[in-house]
Amino acid sequence: MTPEELSAAISASLHQAVDAGELTVPADKVPANVRVERPKSREHGDWATSVALQLAKPTGLAPRAVAEILAARLAKIDGVAKVDIAGPGFLNITVDTAAAGALAKAIVEAGSTFGRNDSMAGSKINLEFVSANPTGPIHLGGTRWAAVGDSLARIFQAQGAEVTREYYFNDHGNQIDRFARSLLASARGEAAPEDGYGGDYIAEIKDRVLAIEPGILELDEEQAQERFRAVGVDLMFADIKKSLHDFNVDFDVYFHEDSLHKDGAVNGLLERLKKSGHLYFHDGAWWLKSTDFGDDKDRVVIKSDGNAAYIAGDIAYFSNKRDRGFDLSITMLGADHHGYVARLKAGAAGLGHDPAMIEVLIGQMVNLVKDGKPVRMSKRAGTVVTMEDLVDQVGTDAARYSLSRFSSDSNIDIDLDVLTKKSNENPVFYVQYAHARTKAVDRNAEAAGVDRSAFDASLLSHATESELLAQLGAFPTVVADAAKFREPHRVARHLEVIAGSYHRWYDACRVTPQGEEPITDVNRTRLWLNDATGQVLANGLDLLGVSAPDRM
RNA sequence: GCGUGAGUAGCUCAGCAGGAUAGAGCGUCCCUCUCCUAAAGGGAAGGUCGCGGGUUCGAAUCCCGCCUCGCGCACCA
Numbered sequence: 001m002t003p004e005e006l007s008a009a010i011s012a013s014l015h016q017a018v019d020a021g022e023l024t025v026p027a028d029k030v031p032a033n034v035r036v037e038r039p040k041s042r043e044h045g046d047w048a049t050s051v052a053l054q055l056a057k058p059t060g061l062a063p064r065a066v067a068e069i070l071a072a073r074l075a076k077i078d079g080v081a082k083v084d085i086a087g088p089g090f091l092n093i094t095v096d097t098a099a100a101g102a103l104a105k106a107i108v109e110a111g112s113t114f115g116r117n118d119s120m121a122g123s124k125i126n127l128e129f130v131s132a133n134p135t136g137p138i139h140l141g142g143t144r145w146a147a148v149g150d151s152l153a154r155i156f157q158a159q160g161a162e163v164t165r166e167y168y169f170n171d172h173g174n175q176i177d178r179f180a181r182s183l184l185a186s187a188r189g190e191a192a193p194e195d196g197y198g199g200d201y202i203a204e205i206k207d208r209v210l211a212i213e214p215g216i217l218e219l220d221e222e223q224a225q226e227r228f229r230a231v232g233v234d235l236m237f238a239d240i241k242k243s244l245h246d247f248n249v250d251f252d253v254y255f256h257e258d259s260l261h262k263d264g265a266v267n268g269l270l271e272r273l274k275k276s277g278h279l280y281f282h283d284g285a286w287w288l289k290s291t292d293f294g295d296d297k298d299r300v301v302i303k304s305d306g307n308a309a310y311i312a313g314d315i316a317y318f319s320n321k322r323d324r325g326f327d328l329s330i331t332m333l334g335a336d337h338h339g340y341v342a343r344l345k346a347g348a349a350g351l352g353h354d355p356a357m358i359e360v361l362i363g364q365m366v367n368l369v370k371d372g373k374p375v376r377m378s379k380r381a382g383t384v385v386t387m388e389d390l391v392d393q394v395g396t397d398a399a400r401y402s403l404s405r406f407s408s409d410s411n412i413d414i415d416l417d418v419l420t421k422k423s424n425e426n427p428v429f430y431v432q433y434a435h436a437r438t439k440a441v442d443r444n445a446e447a448a449g450v451d452r453s454a455f456d457a458s459l460l461s462h463a464t465e466s467e468l469l470a471q472l473g474a475f476p477t478v479v480a481d482a483a484k485f486r487e488p489h490r491v492a493r494h495l496e497v498i499a500g501s502y503h504r505w506y507d508a509c510r511v512t513p514q515g516e517e518p519i520t521d522v523n524r525t526r527l528w529l530n531d532a533t534g535q536v537l538a539n540g541l542d543l544l545g546v547s548a549p550d551r552m
Numbered sequence: 553g554c555g556u557g558a559g560u561a562g563c564u565c566a567g568c569a570g571g572a573u574a575g576a577g578c579g580u581c582c583c584u585c586u587c588c589u590a591a592a593g594g595g596a597a598g599g600u601c602g603c604g605g606g607u608u609c610g611a612a613u614c615c616c617g618c619c620u621c622g623c624g625c626a627c628c629a
Contacts, residue, residue: 041573050571056609063609087572088609133629175629257629285627296555296625303627310629335623338556364557365623406565409557411622413564425578425591433591444588485569493566496576507584507593514587530588552591 001079001099002473003036006047009080010034013073014051022069029058036093038470045084045092046100046466052089063089100469101457101525107472107532108452115479115539121160126321127153129332130244130251131168134236135179135197137386138243139377140366140414145332146387147403147545148363150249151488152332154543159483164326166253168317171233172261173310179236180229183209187217187228199384205232243387247396248545260316266308269316269351270301278350290346293355299343314340315347322353330359330486338362361486363408369415385416393420397546401428404544405492427496428546431537434499436552438534441511445527448512452531454524464505465529471501472536479543488544495540502533 011034017023018030031051039048052067059066067089074083074091079099084092107114129149132142153163170176182196186206192198209231210216216227237254244250260266270286273279279286284304288311291298300309321329333340341362345355368375368385377384390399393416402419405427406412419426445451460469475494482490511526513519538548 035569037571039572040575044572048572053571053609090572170629173629283627287627300627305627307627309627313629335557337624339624342555362557362623367622410565411558418564427577429591430577433589437589437592440589442588448588450588481569489566493576496566500576503592504594506588510588512588552589 001095002103002476003038003047003470004473004477006077006080006093006095007034007036007049009077010036010049010051010070010074013070013077017069017073023055023059023061023066025055025058029055038474039092042463044086044090045082045094046470047093047095049091049093050089052085052091056089067091097461097466098456098458100466100473101460101529103469103473104457104460104525104529104532105455107535108528111535112539112542114535115476115543116158116160117476117480118160119480120156120483123161123328124326125156125161125163126166126324126326126329127156127163127332128166128168128330130249131170132240133170133175134233134240135175136199136236136384137201137388138240139384139386140368140390141334143247143387143390143399144366144403144412145334145363146244146247146249147400148408148488149332151400151404151491151544152483152486154545155479155483155488155491158479158543161483164253165249165251166255166321167251169237169254169256169258171237171256172258172313176229176233177225180225180232183228183232184225205235208235243391246391247387248400255317255320257313257317260313260320261308265316265320266312269319270308270312273301273315273350276350276352288343288347288350290343290350293342293346293349295342295346299346301347311343311347314344315351318344318348318353318358319351322348322357326357328357328359330361332361332363335362335364359486361408364411366403367411367413369413370417374413385414390414390416394426397432398426398428401431401492401544401546402426404488405496407487407489427492429552431492431495431499431541432546432549433552434502435534435537435541435548436550437506438502438530438537439550441506441530442527442534444512445523445530448519450512450519450523450527452524452527454521455528456521456525459522459525460529462505462509464501464508465526468498468501468505468529468533471498472532475536475540479540482543491540491543495537495544498533498536498540502537505529505533 018025031054034049034051036047036049039045052070053063055066056063064085067085071083071085071091074080074093079096080093081096082094086092127149129145130142132138153165156163178196181193182202183206185193186202187210209228212231213227216224219227278289279301280289285300286302287298288301289298299311301312303309318329341360344360345358348358349355368377478490478494482488509526511523511530513523541548
């Protein structure tokens with residue numbers, strides 16, 4: 001019996017009590033689903049719920065009176081062994097050992113599908129993340145979104161959604177021109193332009209461009225810069241793709257901003273906007289009346305020099321996504337872009353789109369720390385720590401895990417020295433080790449002749465088994481919540497809880513008998529639980545894009 | 553100034569869809585491998601949940617105010 005099943009059964013009991021006239025509750029006050037929690041203290045049973053407390057007010061009854069009515073019905077639920085009323089009106093539920101233990105077999109039989117469901121089936125989601133400018137390698141901030149974004153995509157997919165991972169490639173505009181000028185300056189042995197880029201990678205890209213186009217410096221200024229731009233951006237972008245691939249993140253679509261301008265999408269969009277009445281002409285520029293949609297000021301869409309402002313491309317881009325049939329466009333941005341949310345939604349609304357279809361997830365910054373002091377990362381100064389640097393030092397698994405186990409609302413500080421030195425203490429190893437351990441137990445069980453020919457759930461009666469089963473049972477809900485709240489870190493945190501429960505069980509309960517002890521159904525049944533744990537850990541690590549090694 | 557995110561153990565952070573005695577990892581101090589992986593487990597120490605009000609049976613969690621820190625507030629992208 002999983003907490004979900006228990007919750008559903010309690011809900012049903014609640015409705016029966018209402019139908020039977022034992023409780024009088026306004027329809028809108030009946031909780032849609034009853035929250036079932038694992039109590040902190042063992043004495044409080046296997047599961048607890050505070051519905052009775054919540055229903056006290058709407059029913060006009062004392063909390064304990066509500067609890068008593070519900071307790072009588074809950075006790076009849078199949079698999080419930082005992083129901084106690086405690087404190088102000090908590091319902092503490094003890095589940096029948098066999099009912100709880102049945103989960104072990106169910107998980108093994110579900111295999112990689114355990115934790116998946118089809119609650120988001122039919123929804124087409126465009127998830128855009130990273131989208132770093134191709135003017136340099138992906139730095140730590142982008143690395144964070146690569147880890148979190150890809151995990152979120154996996155989590156959505158686990159809920160049955162159809163997800164397109166998309167990278168918006170800003171290959172149009174000033175930044176790119178600066179990048180090209182920086183390459184050209186480097187090729188001529190000049191210092192980087194004032195507003196250009198100066199990292200070591202510039203010289204490296206420059207060399208590669210020269211190798212591809214040896215005659216490039218013979219061209220006139222404008223042509224040379226154009227070739228450096230075209231070839232340089234391609235090289236940079238290839239590097240970015242490779243870094244991402246090595247990071248176990250592969251995008252379905254790399255969308256080029258430039259294409260929106262070349263194929264006339266931006267111009268077409270501007271014409272549509274002008275007709276929509278959401279644009280007005282002022283001071284030589286065309287403004288979007290974004291204040292009508294909650295922005296704090298109106299935004300220029302066509303500059304007085306006649307060029308489209310950046311936002312024009314973004315609105316056209318959203319329109320493009322919409323045309324490709326997505327029901328939901330999620331964009332992940334760093335906190336340094338959060339001021340952009342309102343105008344983006346305003347732009348879409350101006351085109352008649354439902355702003356609810358655009359969701360912008362803002363993630364806080366990642367800072368580089370050295371010797372306890374923050375180090376400013378600057379692309380110009382070349383002091384960036386890149387995705388490649390991080391992976392080289394700690395590996396993909398540790399890098400991805402350590403970036404995705406935090407809430408995106410938190411700023412995170414990365415101290416490369418600490419991360420490297422303490423890599424063995426990274427929680428990822430704790431979780432991976434638990435998985436490897438389940439495999440080791442498997443190997444030993446097989447060698448000793450313990451097989452899965454018997455399963456008697458009632459034998460999983462040790463306190464550590466009850467705890468482990470409970471945490472395994474919570475996994476699907478955790479994944480569903482991670483999808484609902486767009487918070488992949490919930491999965492990582494729960495895996496840590498499962499790993500801890502498993503390690504404690506391992507210490508308390510043997511699968512393979514020692515010495516001359518006979519093999520019994522206890523051993524065989526425990527093997528199922530061991531395998532179930534390995535399966536859940538593997539499923540969870542997969543959602544994070546982290547490997548689940550068989551040996552460590 | 554306005555907007556926005558954060559402030560919880562020595563450190564890094566969970567918990568924030570209100571619930572019982574506030575958690576984990578790391579660090580510190582004890583203890584546990586002749587027996588399935590000790591990258592583990594058990595125990596100890598460590599807290600005015602930034603501050604002050606409010607809401608209610610109950611607040612780290614919700615509301616208001618204040619303080620501190622990050623980020624943003626272009627006809628740049």
